[in-house]
Amino acid sequence: MTDPTPAVRARIATLPPDALPAYVYDLTALATHAARVRAALPPRVELYYAAKANPEPRLLTALRPHVDGYEVSSGGELAHVHGAVPDAPLAFGGPGKTPAELVRALELGVARFHVESGHELRMLGALAARHAPGRRIAVLLRFNLPVDGDALDGVSLAMGGRPTPFGADPAEADALVEAVASLPQLELRGVHAHLASGLRAPEQLAVATAIVTWAAALAARHGVPLAEVVVGGGMAVDYGAPGERFAWQTYGGGLGRLAGAHPELTLRIEPGRALTAYCGWYATEVLDVKASHGEEFAVVRGGTHHLRTPATKGHDQPCTVLPSDAPWPHPWPRPAARGDRITLTGQLCTPKDLLARGVAAPGLRAGDRVAFGLAGAYAWNISHHDFLMHPRPGFHFVTSGGEA
Numbered sequence: 001m002t003d004p005t006p007a008v009r010a011r012i013a014t015l016p017p018d019a020l021p022a023y024v025y026d027l028t029a030l031a032t033h034a035a036r037v038r039a040a041l042p043p044r045v046e047l048y049y050a051a052k053a054n055p056e057p058r059l060l061t062a063l064r065p066h067v068d069g070y071e072v073s074s075g076g077e078l079a080h081v082h083g084a085v086p087d088a089p090l091a092f093g094g095p096g097k098t099p100a101e102l103v104r105a106l107e108l109g110v111a112r113f114h115v116e117s118g119h120e121l122r123m124l125g126a127l128a129a130r131h132a133p134g135r136r137i138a139v140l141l142r143f144n145l146p147v148d149g150d151a152l153d154g155v156s157l158a159m160g161g162r163p164t165p166f167g168a169d170p171a172e173a174d175a176l177v178e179a180v181a182s183l184p185q186l187e188l189r190g191v192h193a194h195l196a197s198g199l200r201a202p203e204q205l206a207v208a209t210a211i212v213t214w215a216a217a218l219a220a221r222h223g224v225p226l227a228e229v230v231v232g233g234g235m236a237v238d239y240g241a242p243g244e245r246f247a248w249q250t251y252g253g254g255l256g257r258l259a260g261a262h263p264e265l266t267l268r269i270e271p272g273r274a275l276t277a278y279c280g281w282y283a284t285e286v287l288d289v290k291a292s293h294g295e296e297f298a299v300v301r302g303g304t305h306h307l308r309t310p311a312t313k314g315h316d317q318p319c320t321v322l323p324s325d326a327p328w329p330h331p332w333p334r335p336a337a338r339g340d341r342i343t344l345t346g347q348l349c350t351p352k353d354l355l356a357r358g359v360a361a362p363g364l365r366a367g368d369r370v371a372f373g374l375a376g377a378y379a380w381n382i383s384h385h386d387f388l389m390h391p392r393p394g395f396h397f398v399t400s401g402g403e404a
């Protein structure tokens with residue numbers, strides 16, 4: 001279900017029209033969900049939250065009791081997440097790290113560096129000598145691993161298993177392991193891979209098994225210990241079937257078996273979307289309803305400049321209509337849908353500003369409200385806010401007890 005929780009629904013109802021659109025987050029729902037995810041994972045599996053999914057400080061804080069750390073992928077995220085949850089272990093990943101970012105990460109004492117290339121590795125070694133003399137720096141080498149079979153077929157955002165700029169090519173693995181050994185301050189803790197987003201539990205397990213098997217063979221070839229393997233994030237969120245959830249129990253059970261086969265190993269996962277997507281709603285109001293060439297459209301306040309997710313992923317954002325019984329303030333008739341299905345668009349002057357097509361909303365009227373669900377991840381923070389200079393949305397945080 002994507003229906004707003006009672007606390008979210010109550011908050012939306014209190015907002016005057018010009019306080020819309022608004023993002024409303026339910027922090028209790030987030031904490032409950034994160035606690036369930038953690039409980040489904042075996043103790044030897046560490047859970048890092050990929051902050052890029054939604055770096056909102058209130059969400060980072062609400063997640064803190066349930067995660068082992070946070071994965072950050074830029075100097076900006078590094079500073080921001082460190083500011084929001086100062087005690088939390090950070091893993092610094094992402095392609096194209098600048099020297100300044102690496103220095104800042106060394107100064108902040110990040111727990112893990114996910115190194116993406118030979119150049120980056122040597123840069124880190126040189127900067128560590130200058131900026132963190134005498135300290136051991138924990139490194140995981142990120143690889144773009146080939147994945148056997150069709151685990152990544154049909155996956156929307158494949159970042160590995162094909163040519164991409166992410167991680168190092170596996171053909172360079174032996175040279176990179178030797179390079180780490182030649183850099184005195186760097187300690188090779190293990191291997192990192194994040195190969196795709198949108199994988200269901202069986203595919204995730206197949207990918208995790210392939211990564212661990214490959215990493216174990218690499219370590220064995222070099223006679224080095226393998227302490228940690230990060231098998232990435234990318235757990236599926238199904239926007240077309242919003243009531244479904246990633247099968248965390250199945251995944252946790254499979255990771256437990258994988259960990260059992262490698263008793264020396266700490267496994268780590270770094271989901272983003274599947275942790276925070278469900279706790280956020282983008283609430284707005286229908287401004288106008290019209291028919292065009294046989295199709296009906298409702299134009300809502302805001303649009304994909306606030307909630308870019310449906311435009312980037314090409315889906316219809318699941319939504320709930322919240323009819324308004326407020327009196328219509330104008331002397332002319334209230335625009336209303338005549339058919340059963342309507343397309344919800346935003347206020348932008350582009351046909352790409354589509355939030356959801358074919359929504360079953362018979363009788364939808366101007367003034368009704370719509371709450372778009374699954375808006376807690378890759379939503380506001382990936383959107384092109386300034387296009388057309390509409391006002392920014394409000395941000396609200398509720399708990400099941402009320403105000404957060």
Ligand SMILES: Cc1ncc(COP(=O)(O)O)c(C=O)c1O
Binds near residue numbers: 194198
């Ligand atoms: C390295 C890395 N880890 C984790 C994630 C999180 O992926 P998701 O939000 O799909 O779980 C991403 C997303 O791009 C990533 O690049």
